[in-house]
Amino acid sequence: MARTLKINGKDETVDAAPGTPLLWVLRDHLKMTGTKFGCGVAQCGACTVHIDGAPTRSCVLPHDSLEGSEITTIEGVEGPAADAIREVWVENDVPQCGYCQSGQIMAATALLAENSSPTDADIDTAMSGNICRCATYMSIRRAIKEAASRA
Amino acid sequence: MFLRNMGIIPGKAQSGADEGSGASITNLSRRSFVAGSGLFVIGVTLAGCSSYVEPDVDANAFDLPDPGASPLTQVAGGDATPALWIAIEEDGTVKITCHRSEMGQQVWTSMAQIVADELEADWDKVQIVQAEGHERYGDQNTDGSRSVRYNFHRLRIAGAAMRSMLTEAAALFWEMNPAECSAAEGLVSNSQNSDTLSYGNLAELAARLEIPAEDEINLKEPDEWRFINKEIPSLTIPLITRGQGTFGIDVDRPGMVYAVVARPPQVFGRVGSVDDTAALEVPGMLQTVRLRDAKPPALFQPMGGVAVIARNTWAAIQGRNALDIEWIDGPNARYESVSFGEAMKRTARRPGTVRRERGNVQTGMADAAQRIEAEYYAPHLSQSPMEPPSATAQWTGDKLEVWACVQDPQTTRQTIADLLEIDKENITVNATWLGGAFGRKSKPDFAVEAALIAKEVGKPVKVTWTREDEVRHGFYHSASAQRLEAGLDEDGKCTSYLHRTVFPPIASTFSDGMATPTDGEMGLGATDVPFAMPNLRVESGDAKGHLRIGWLRSVSNIYHAFAVQSFAAEMAHAAGRDQKEYLLELIGKARTFDPGDEGATYPNYDASIEDYPIETGRLSNVVEKAADMARWGRNLPEGHGLGIAVHRSFLSYIATVIEAAVSPDGTLTIPGIWLAVDAGTVVNPRHARAQMEGGTIYGLSNALYGEITARNGAVVQDNFPSWRVMRMGEAPREFDVEIIQSNTRPAGIGEPATPPAAPALTNAIFNATGHRIRTLPIIGARGSRLSLPETETA
Known part of the structure; x- marks a missing residue:
């Protein structure tokens, strides 16, 4: 059954089986592959998107519950916090392989939008759901603070 | 002048550096100078901005160089024929073929830095073409921390050869001596007037010139490097921050x-x-x-x-x-990893196969004033990259x-x-x-x-592959059991050392029933032990593989460095000495040595021992440096301890100091890590530092939590809850890296930070608590704190 989802400000019609997680609707149905699959059980954060501004794991989120919600992905996230995060991420070469970084950036952007000057402890709490096997954690922590000073 | 006779230079070149204004050299076929047959152009990146193109499936129409026409097919490292690696297009775009796989080590950037430096390219015009798998590129196995080591020389030659040809093309056009022309940042200029020619203008003509022989090529001196050893920004990260790029x-x-x-x-x-x-x-x-x-x-x-x-x-x-x-x-249905681990420990208590020997360990032990022994166990691990x-x-x-x-x-x-x-x-x-x-x-x-x-x-x-597939059907890091024994004299000095290591070899994956650790694995931290005591013996014991055993970042160095560097600290404790001072004494005076002189078959990471000797002075130097960085010996709060470990792997020398803080209830935190690395010439210090951080945390994550077990032959863990990895909050607040500046041959960067991480941490925990950890993981998937025996708590 076709449903209309509002993704990055655009209405997208998707025809996916009921219960299909948003992650796979984005990746397989809409070919928006910036949002990544990491664990499928909301443990790693690679699939983080914003639902009405809140960082949310899309791998366990049925897409059919999202009609009327504002869905934002790495391809579309914008605003002062996102701009500052991207700028600092690039200037400091924060990512390594980059695979988890869509989720990291979505989580960090949501954190900055909510808290304009996070402490180390705030950052650790907000970001601890996002695993990075390359271990860019120290770089991310430094970069969020740097972005906070600019946003 | 033959250029004009050939009719390809219709007019006078423009003066000045205005890219694109030199349009007088036209009709340049894009294909005439395009290299690489890179079948899959997965990203095109300009520094400072990002763009993305779909896979260019027509790219295999590019002309391939005729290897017979190149005198550079056999330089050290392989084929350095310029057109194999570099394509310059009419608009000045420099396409550099990267034949190694980009997995976060920033190999796109490092390979491009090497080529572009000798080429004197304009970095803003550099794009990467990812090579398909083909023998024409030589080794493409992006493994073993050797992309830079294998390719540093030949890619410099390729870049320099093309620079020479571009310069010669300009000289022909200007009817000057090539010595009067010089190339910089994508332009050739001359000493007679202010004219310049861009590489885009010169490309086709240069392609028709003879490729110089290696002895005709002048490589730049290190003080002339523009990109090598510079913190050049990553070519991939601008794409990553927008969810672009193709995994x-x-x-x-x-x-x-x-x-x-x-x-x-x-x-x-x-x-x-x-x-x-x-x-x-x-x-x-x-x-x-x-x-x-x-x-x-x-x-x-x-x-x-x-x-x-x-x-x-x-x-x-x-x-x-x-x-x-x-x-x-x-x-393999009867494989139980826990009981198999016990069996490996029993094997490690029996005499094994001698793999390196110096002096006489038995008499050394018999004459010792004090003897100590210890057994270490480390479990199977899963690599678990974030992308399955x-x-x-x-x-x-x-x-x-x-x-x-x-x-x-x-x-x-x-x-x-x-x-x-x-x-x-x-x-x-x-x-x-x-x-x-x-x-x-x-x-x-x-x-x-x-x-x-x-x-x-x-x-x-x-x-x-889902995460469950990745965790349950992998090629696992070997579980291992090791036993070390030492004899100390009356002054606490080690006179006799025995290391016995038992693990199922990776060879068991390739040869059914293979149970004997290979020379390659023994050379990852066991037979290359750098200690100077008069009596030394390294032995191996057999163990069969029941899971698929495979490589994991730094491979056998992980468990060997854990045991050897832990035991070094145990010897220091037995001798009543400081960990760092004792470690320096074990390493001894600055010298080079070849384990082959003491009976080992030692591959030295596929490098010659002459080109890459084992230099104990470099080990001691990084020990001193890391200790200084950490302010070794400083007063620490109650429950804190500093631990140190040093290890040579992948031809690099790394010492790591970790500060551990253990609260009375056993809660462990890591306030700081200090690491000194001597990897010879480093192409990109910023990205090397990232690998030092990443390699260390990867090692700590495994040491703290990592454990793959098997029951009835099947892996028990399935996803991140049961296969636990380190998260943001557990990462240290302070992590300082110092790269020893050196122009010696480049060594590995991606893996060598991992081995010293675990023993530096367990040595720090010992200094914090008096509790010696000999079995990994330290905490495990379900644990939240150290279990400290009451009597051992400091």
């Missing part, structure tokens, strides 16, 4: 269907019967395909099972859940094309050719970006699966 799991082909595979629980288990009735009722399901059973030895073959094909990944996963499969046990294995395959007639996140597209191509019994010439393998690898993706079993399934289905197929 293996992101590949899309027209008409593609999606597959997951239900694999036997144990290695060499088999499908007995399968009922897919319920599976086929799942919306979006298309079909199932029974895969052929795997047979020993494992090699890189898929493990068999049932492939589930659907219109999207989620439907395939649901379809797999609905399969009813009866599995038949294989020969994924591959896409498409057949067109008898031709196969594969896109996959593989560390070695050549091995992938050869393995598919062997297992599917097809001609390699009919196979194209494209390496995508790798979302981490850590050794897992040097095993192309998942790409073979895609090729097999696509053939059955008759459509392009993407095979995705």
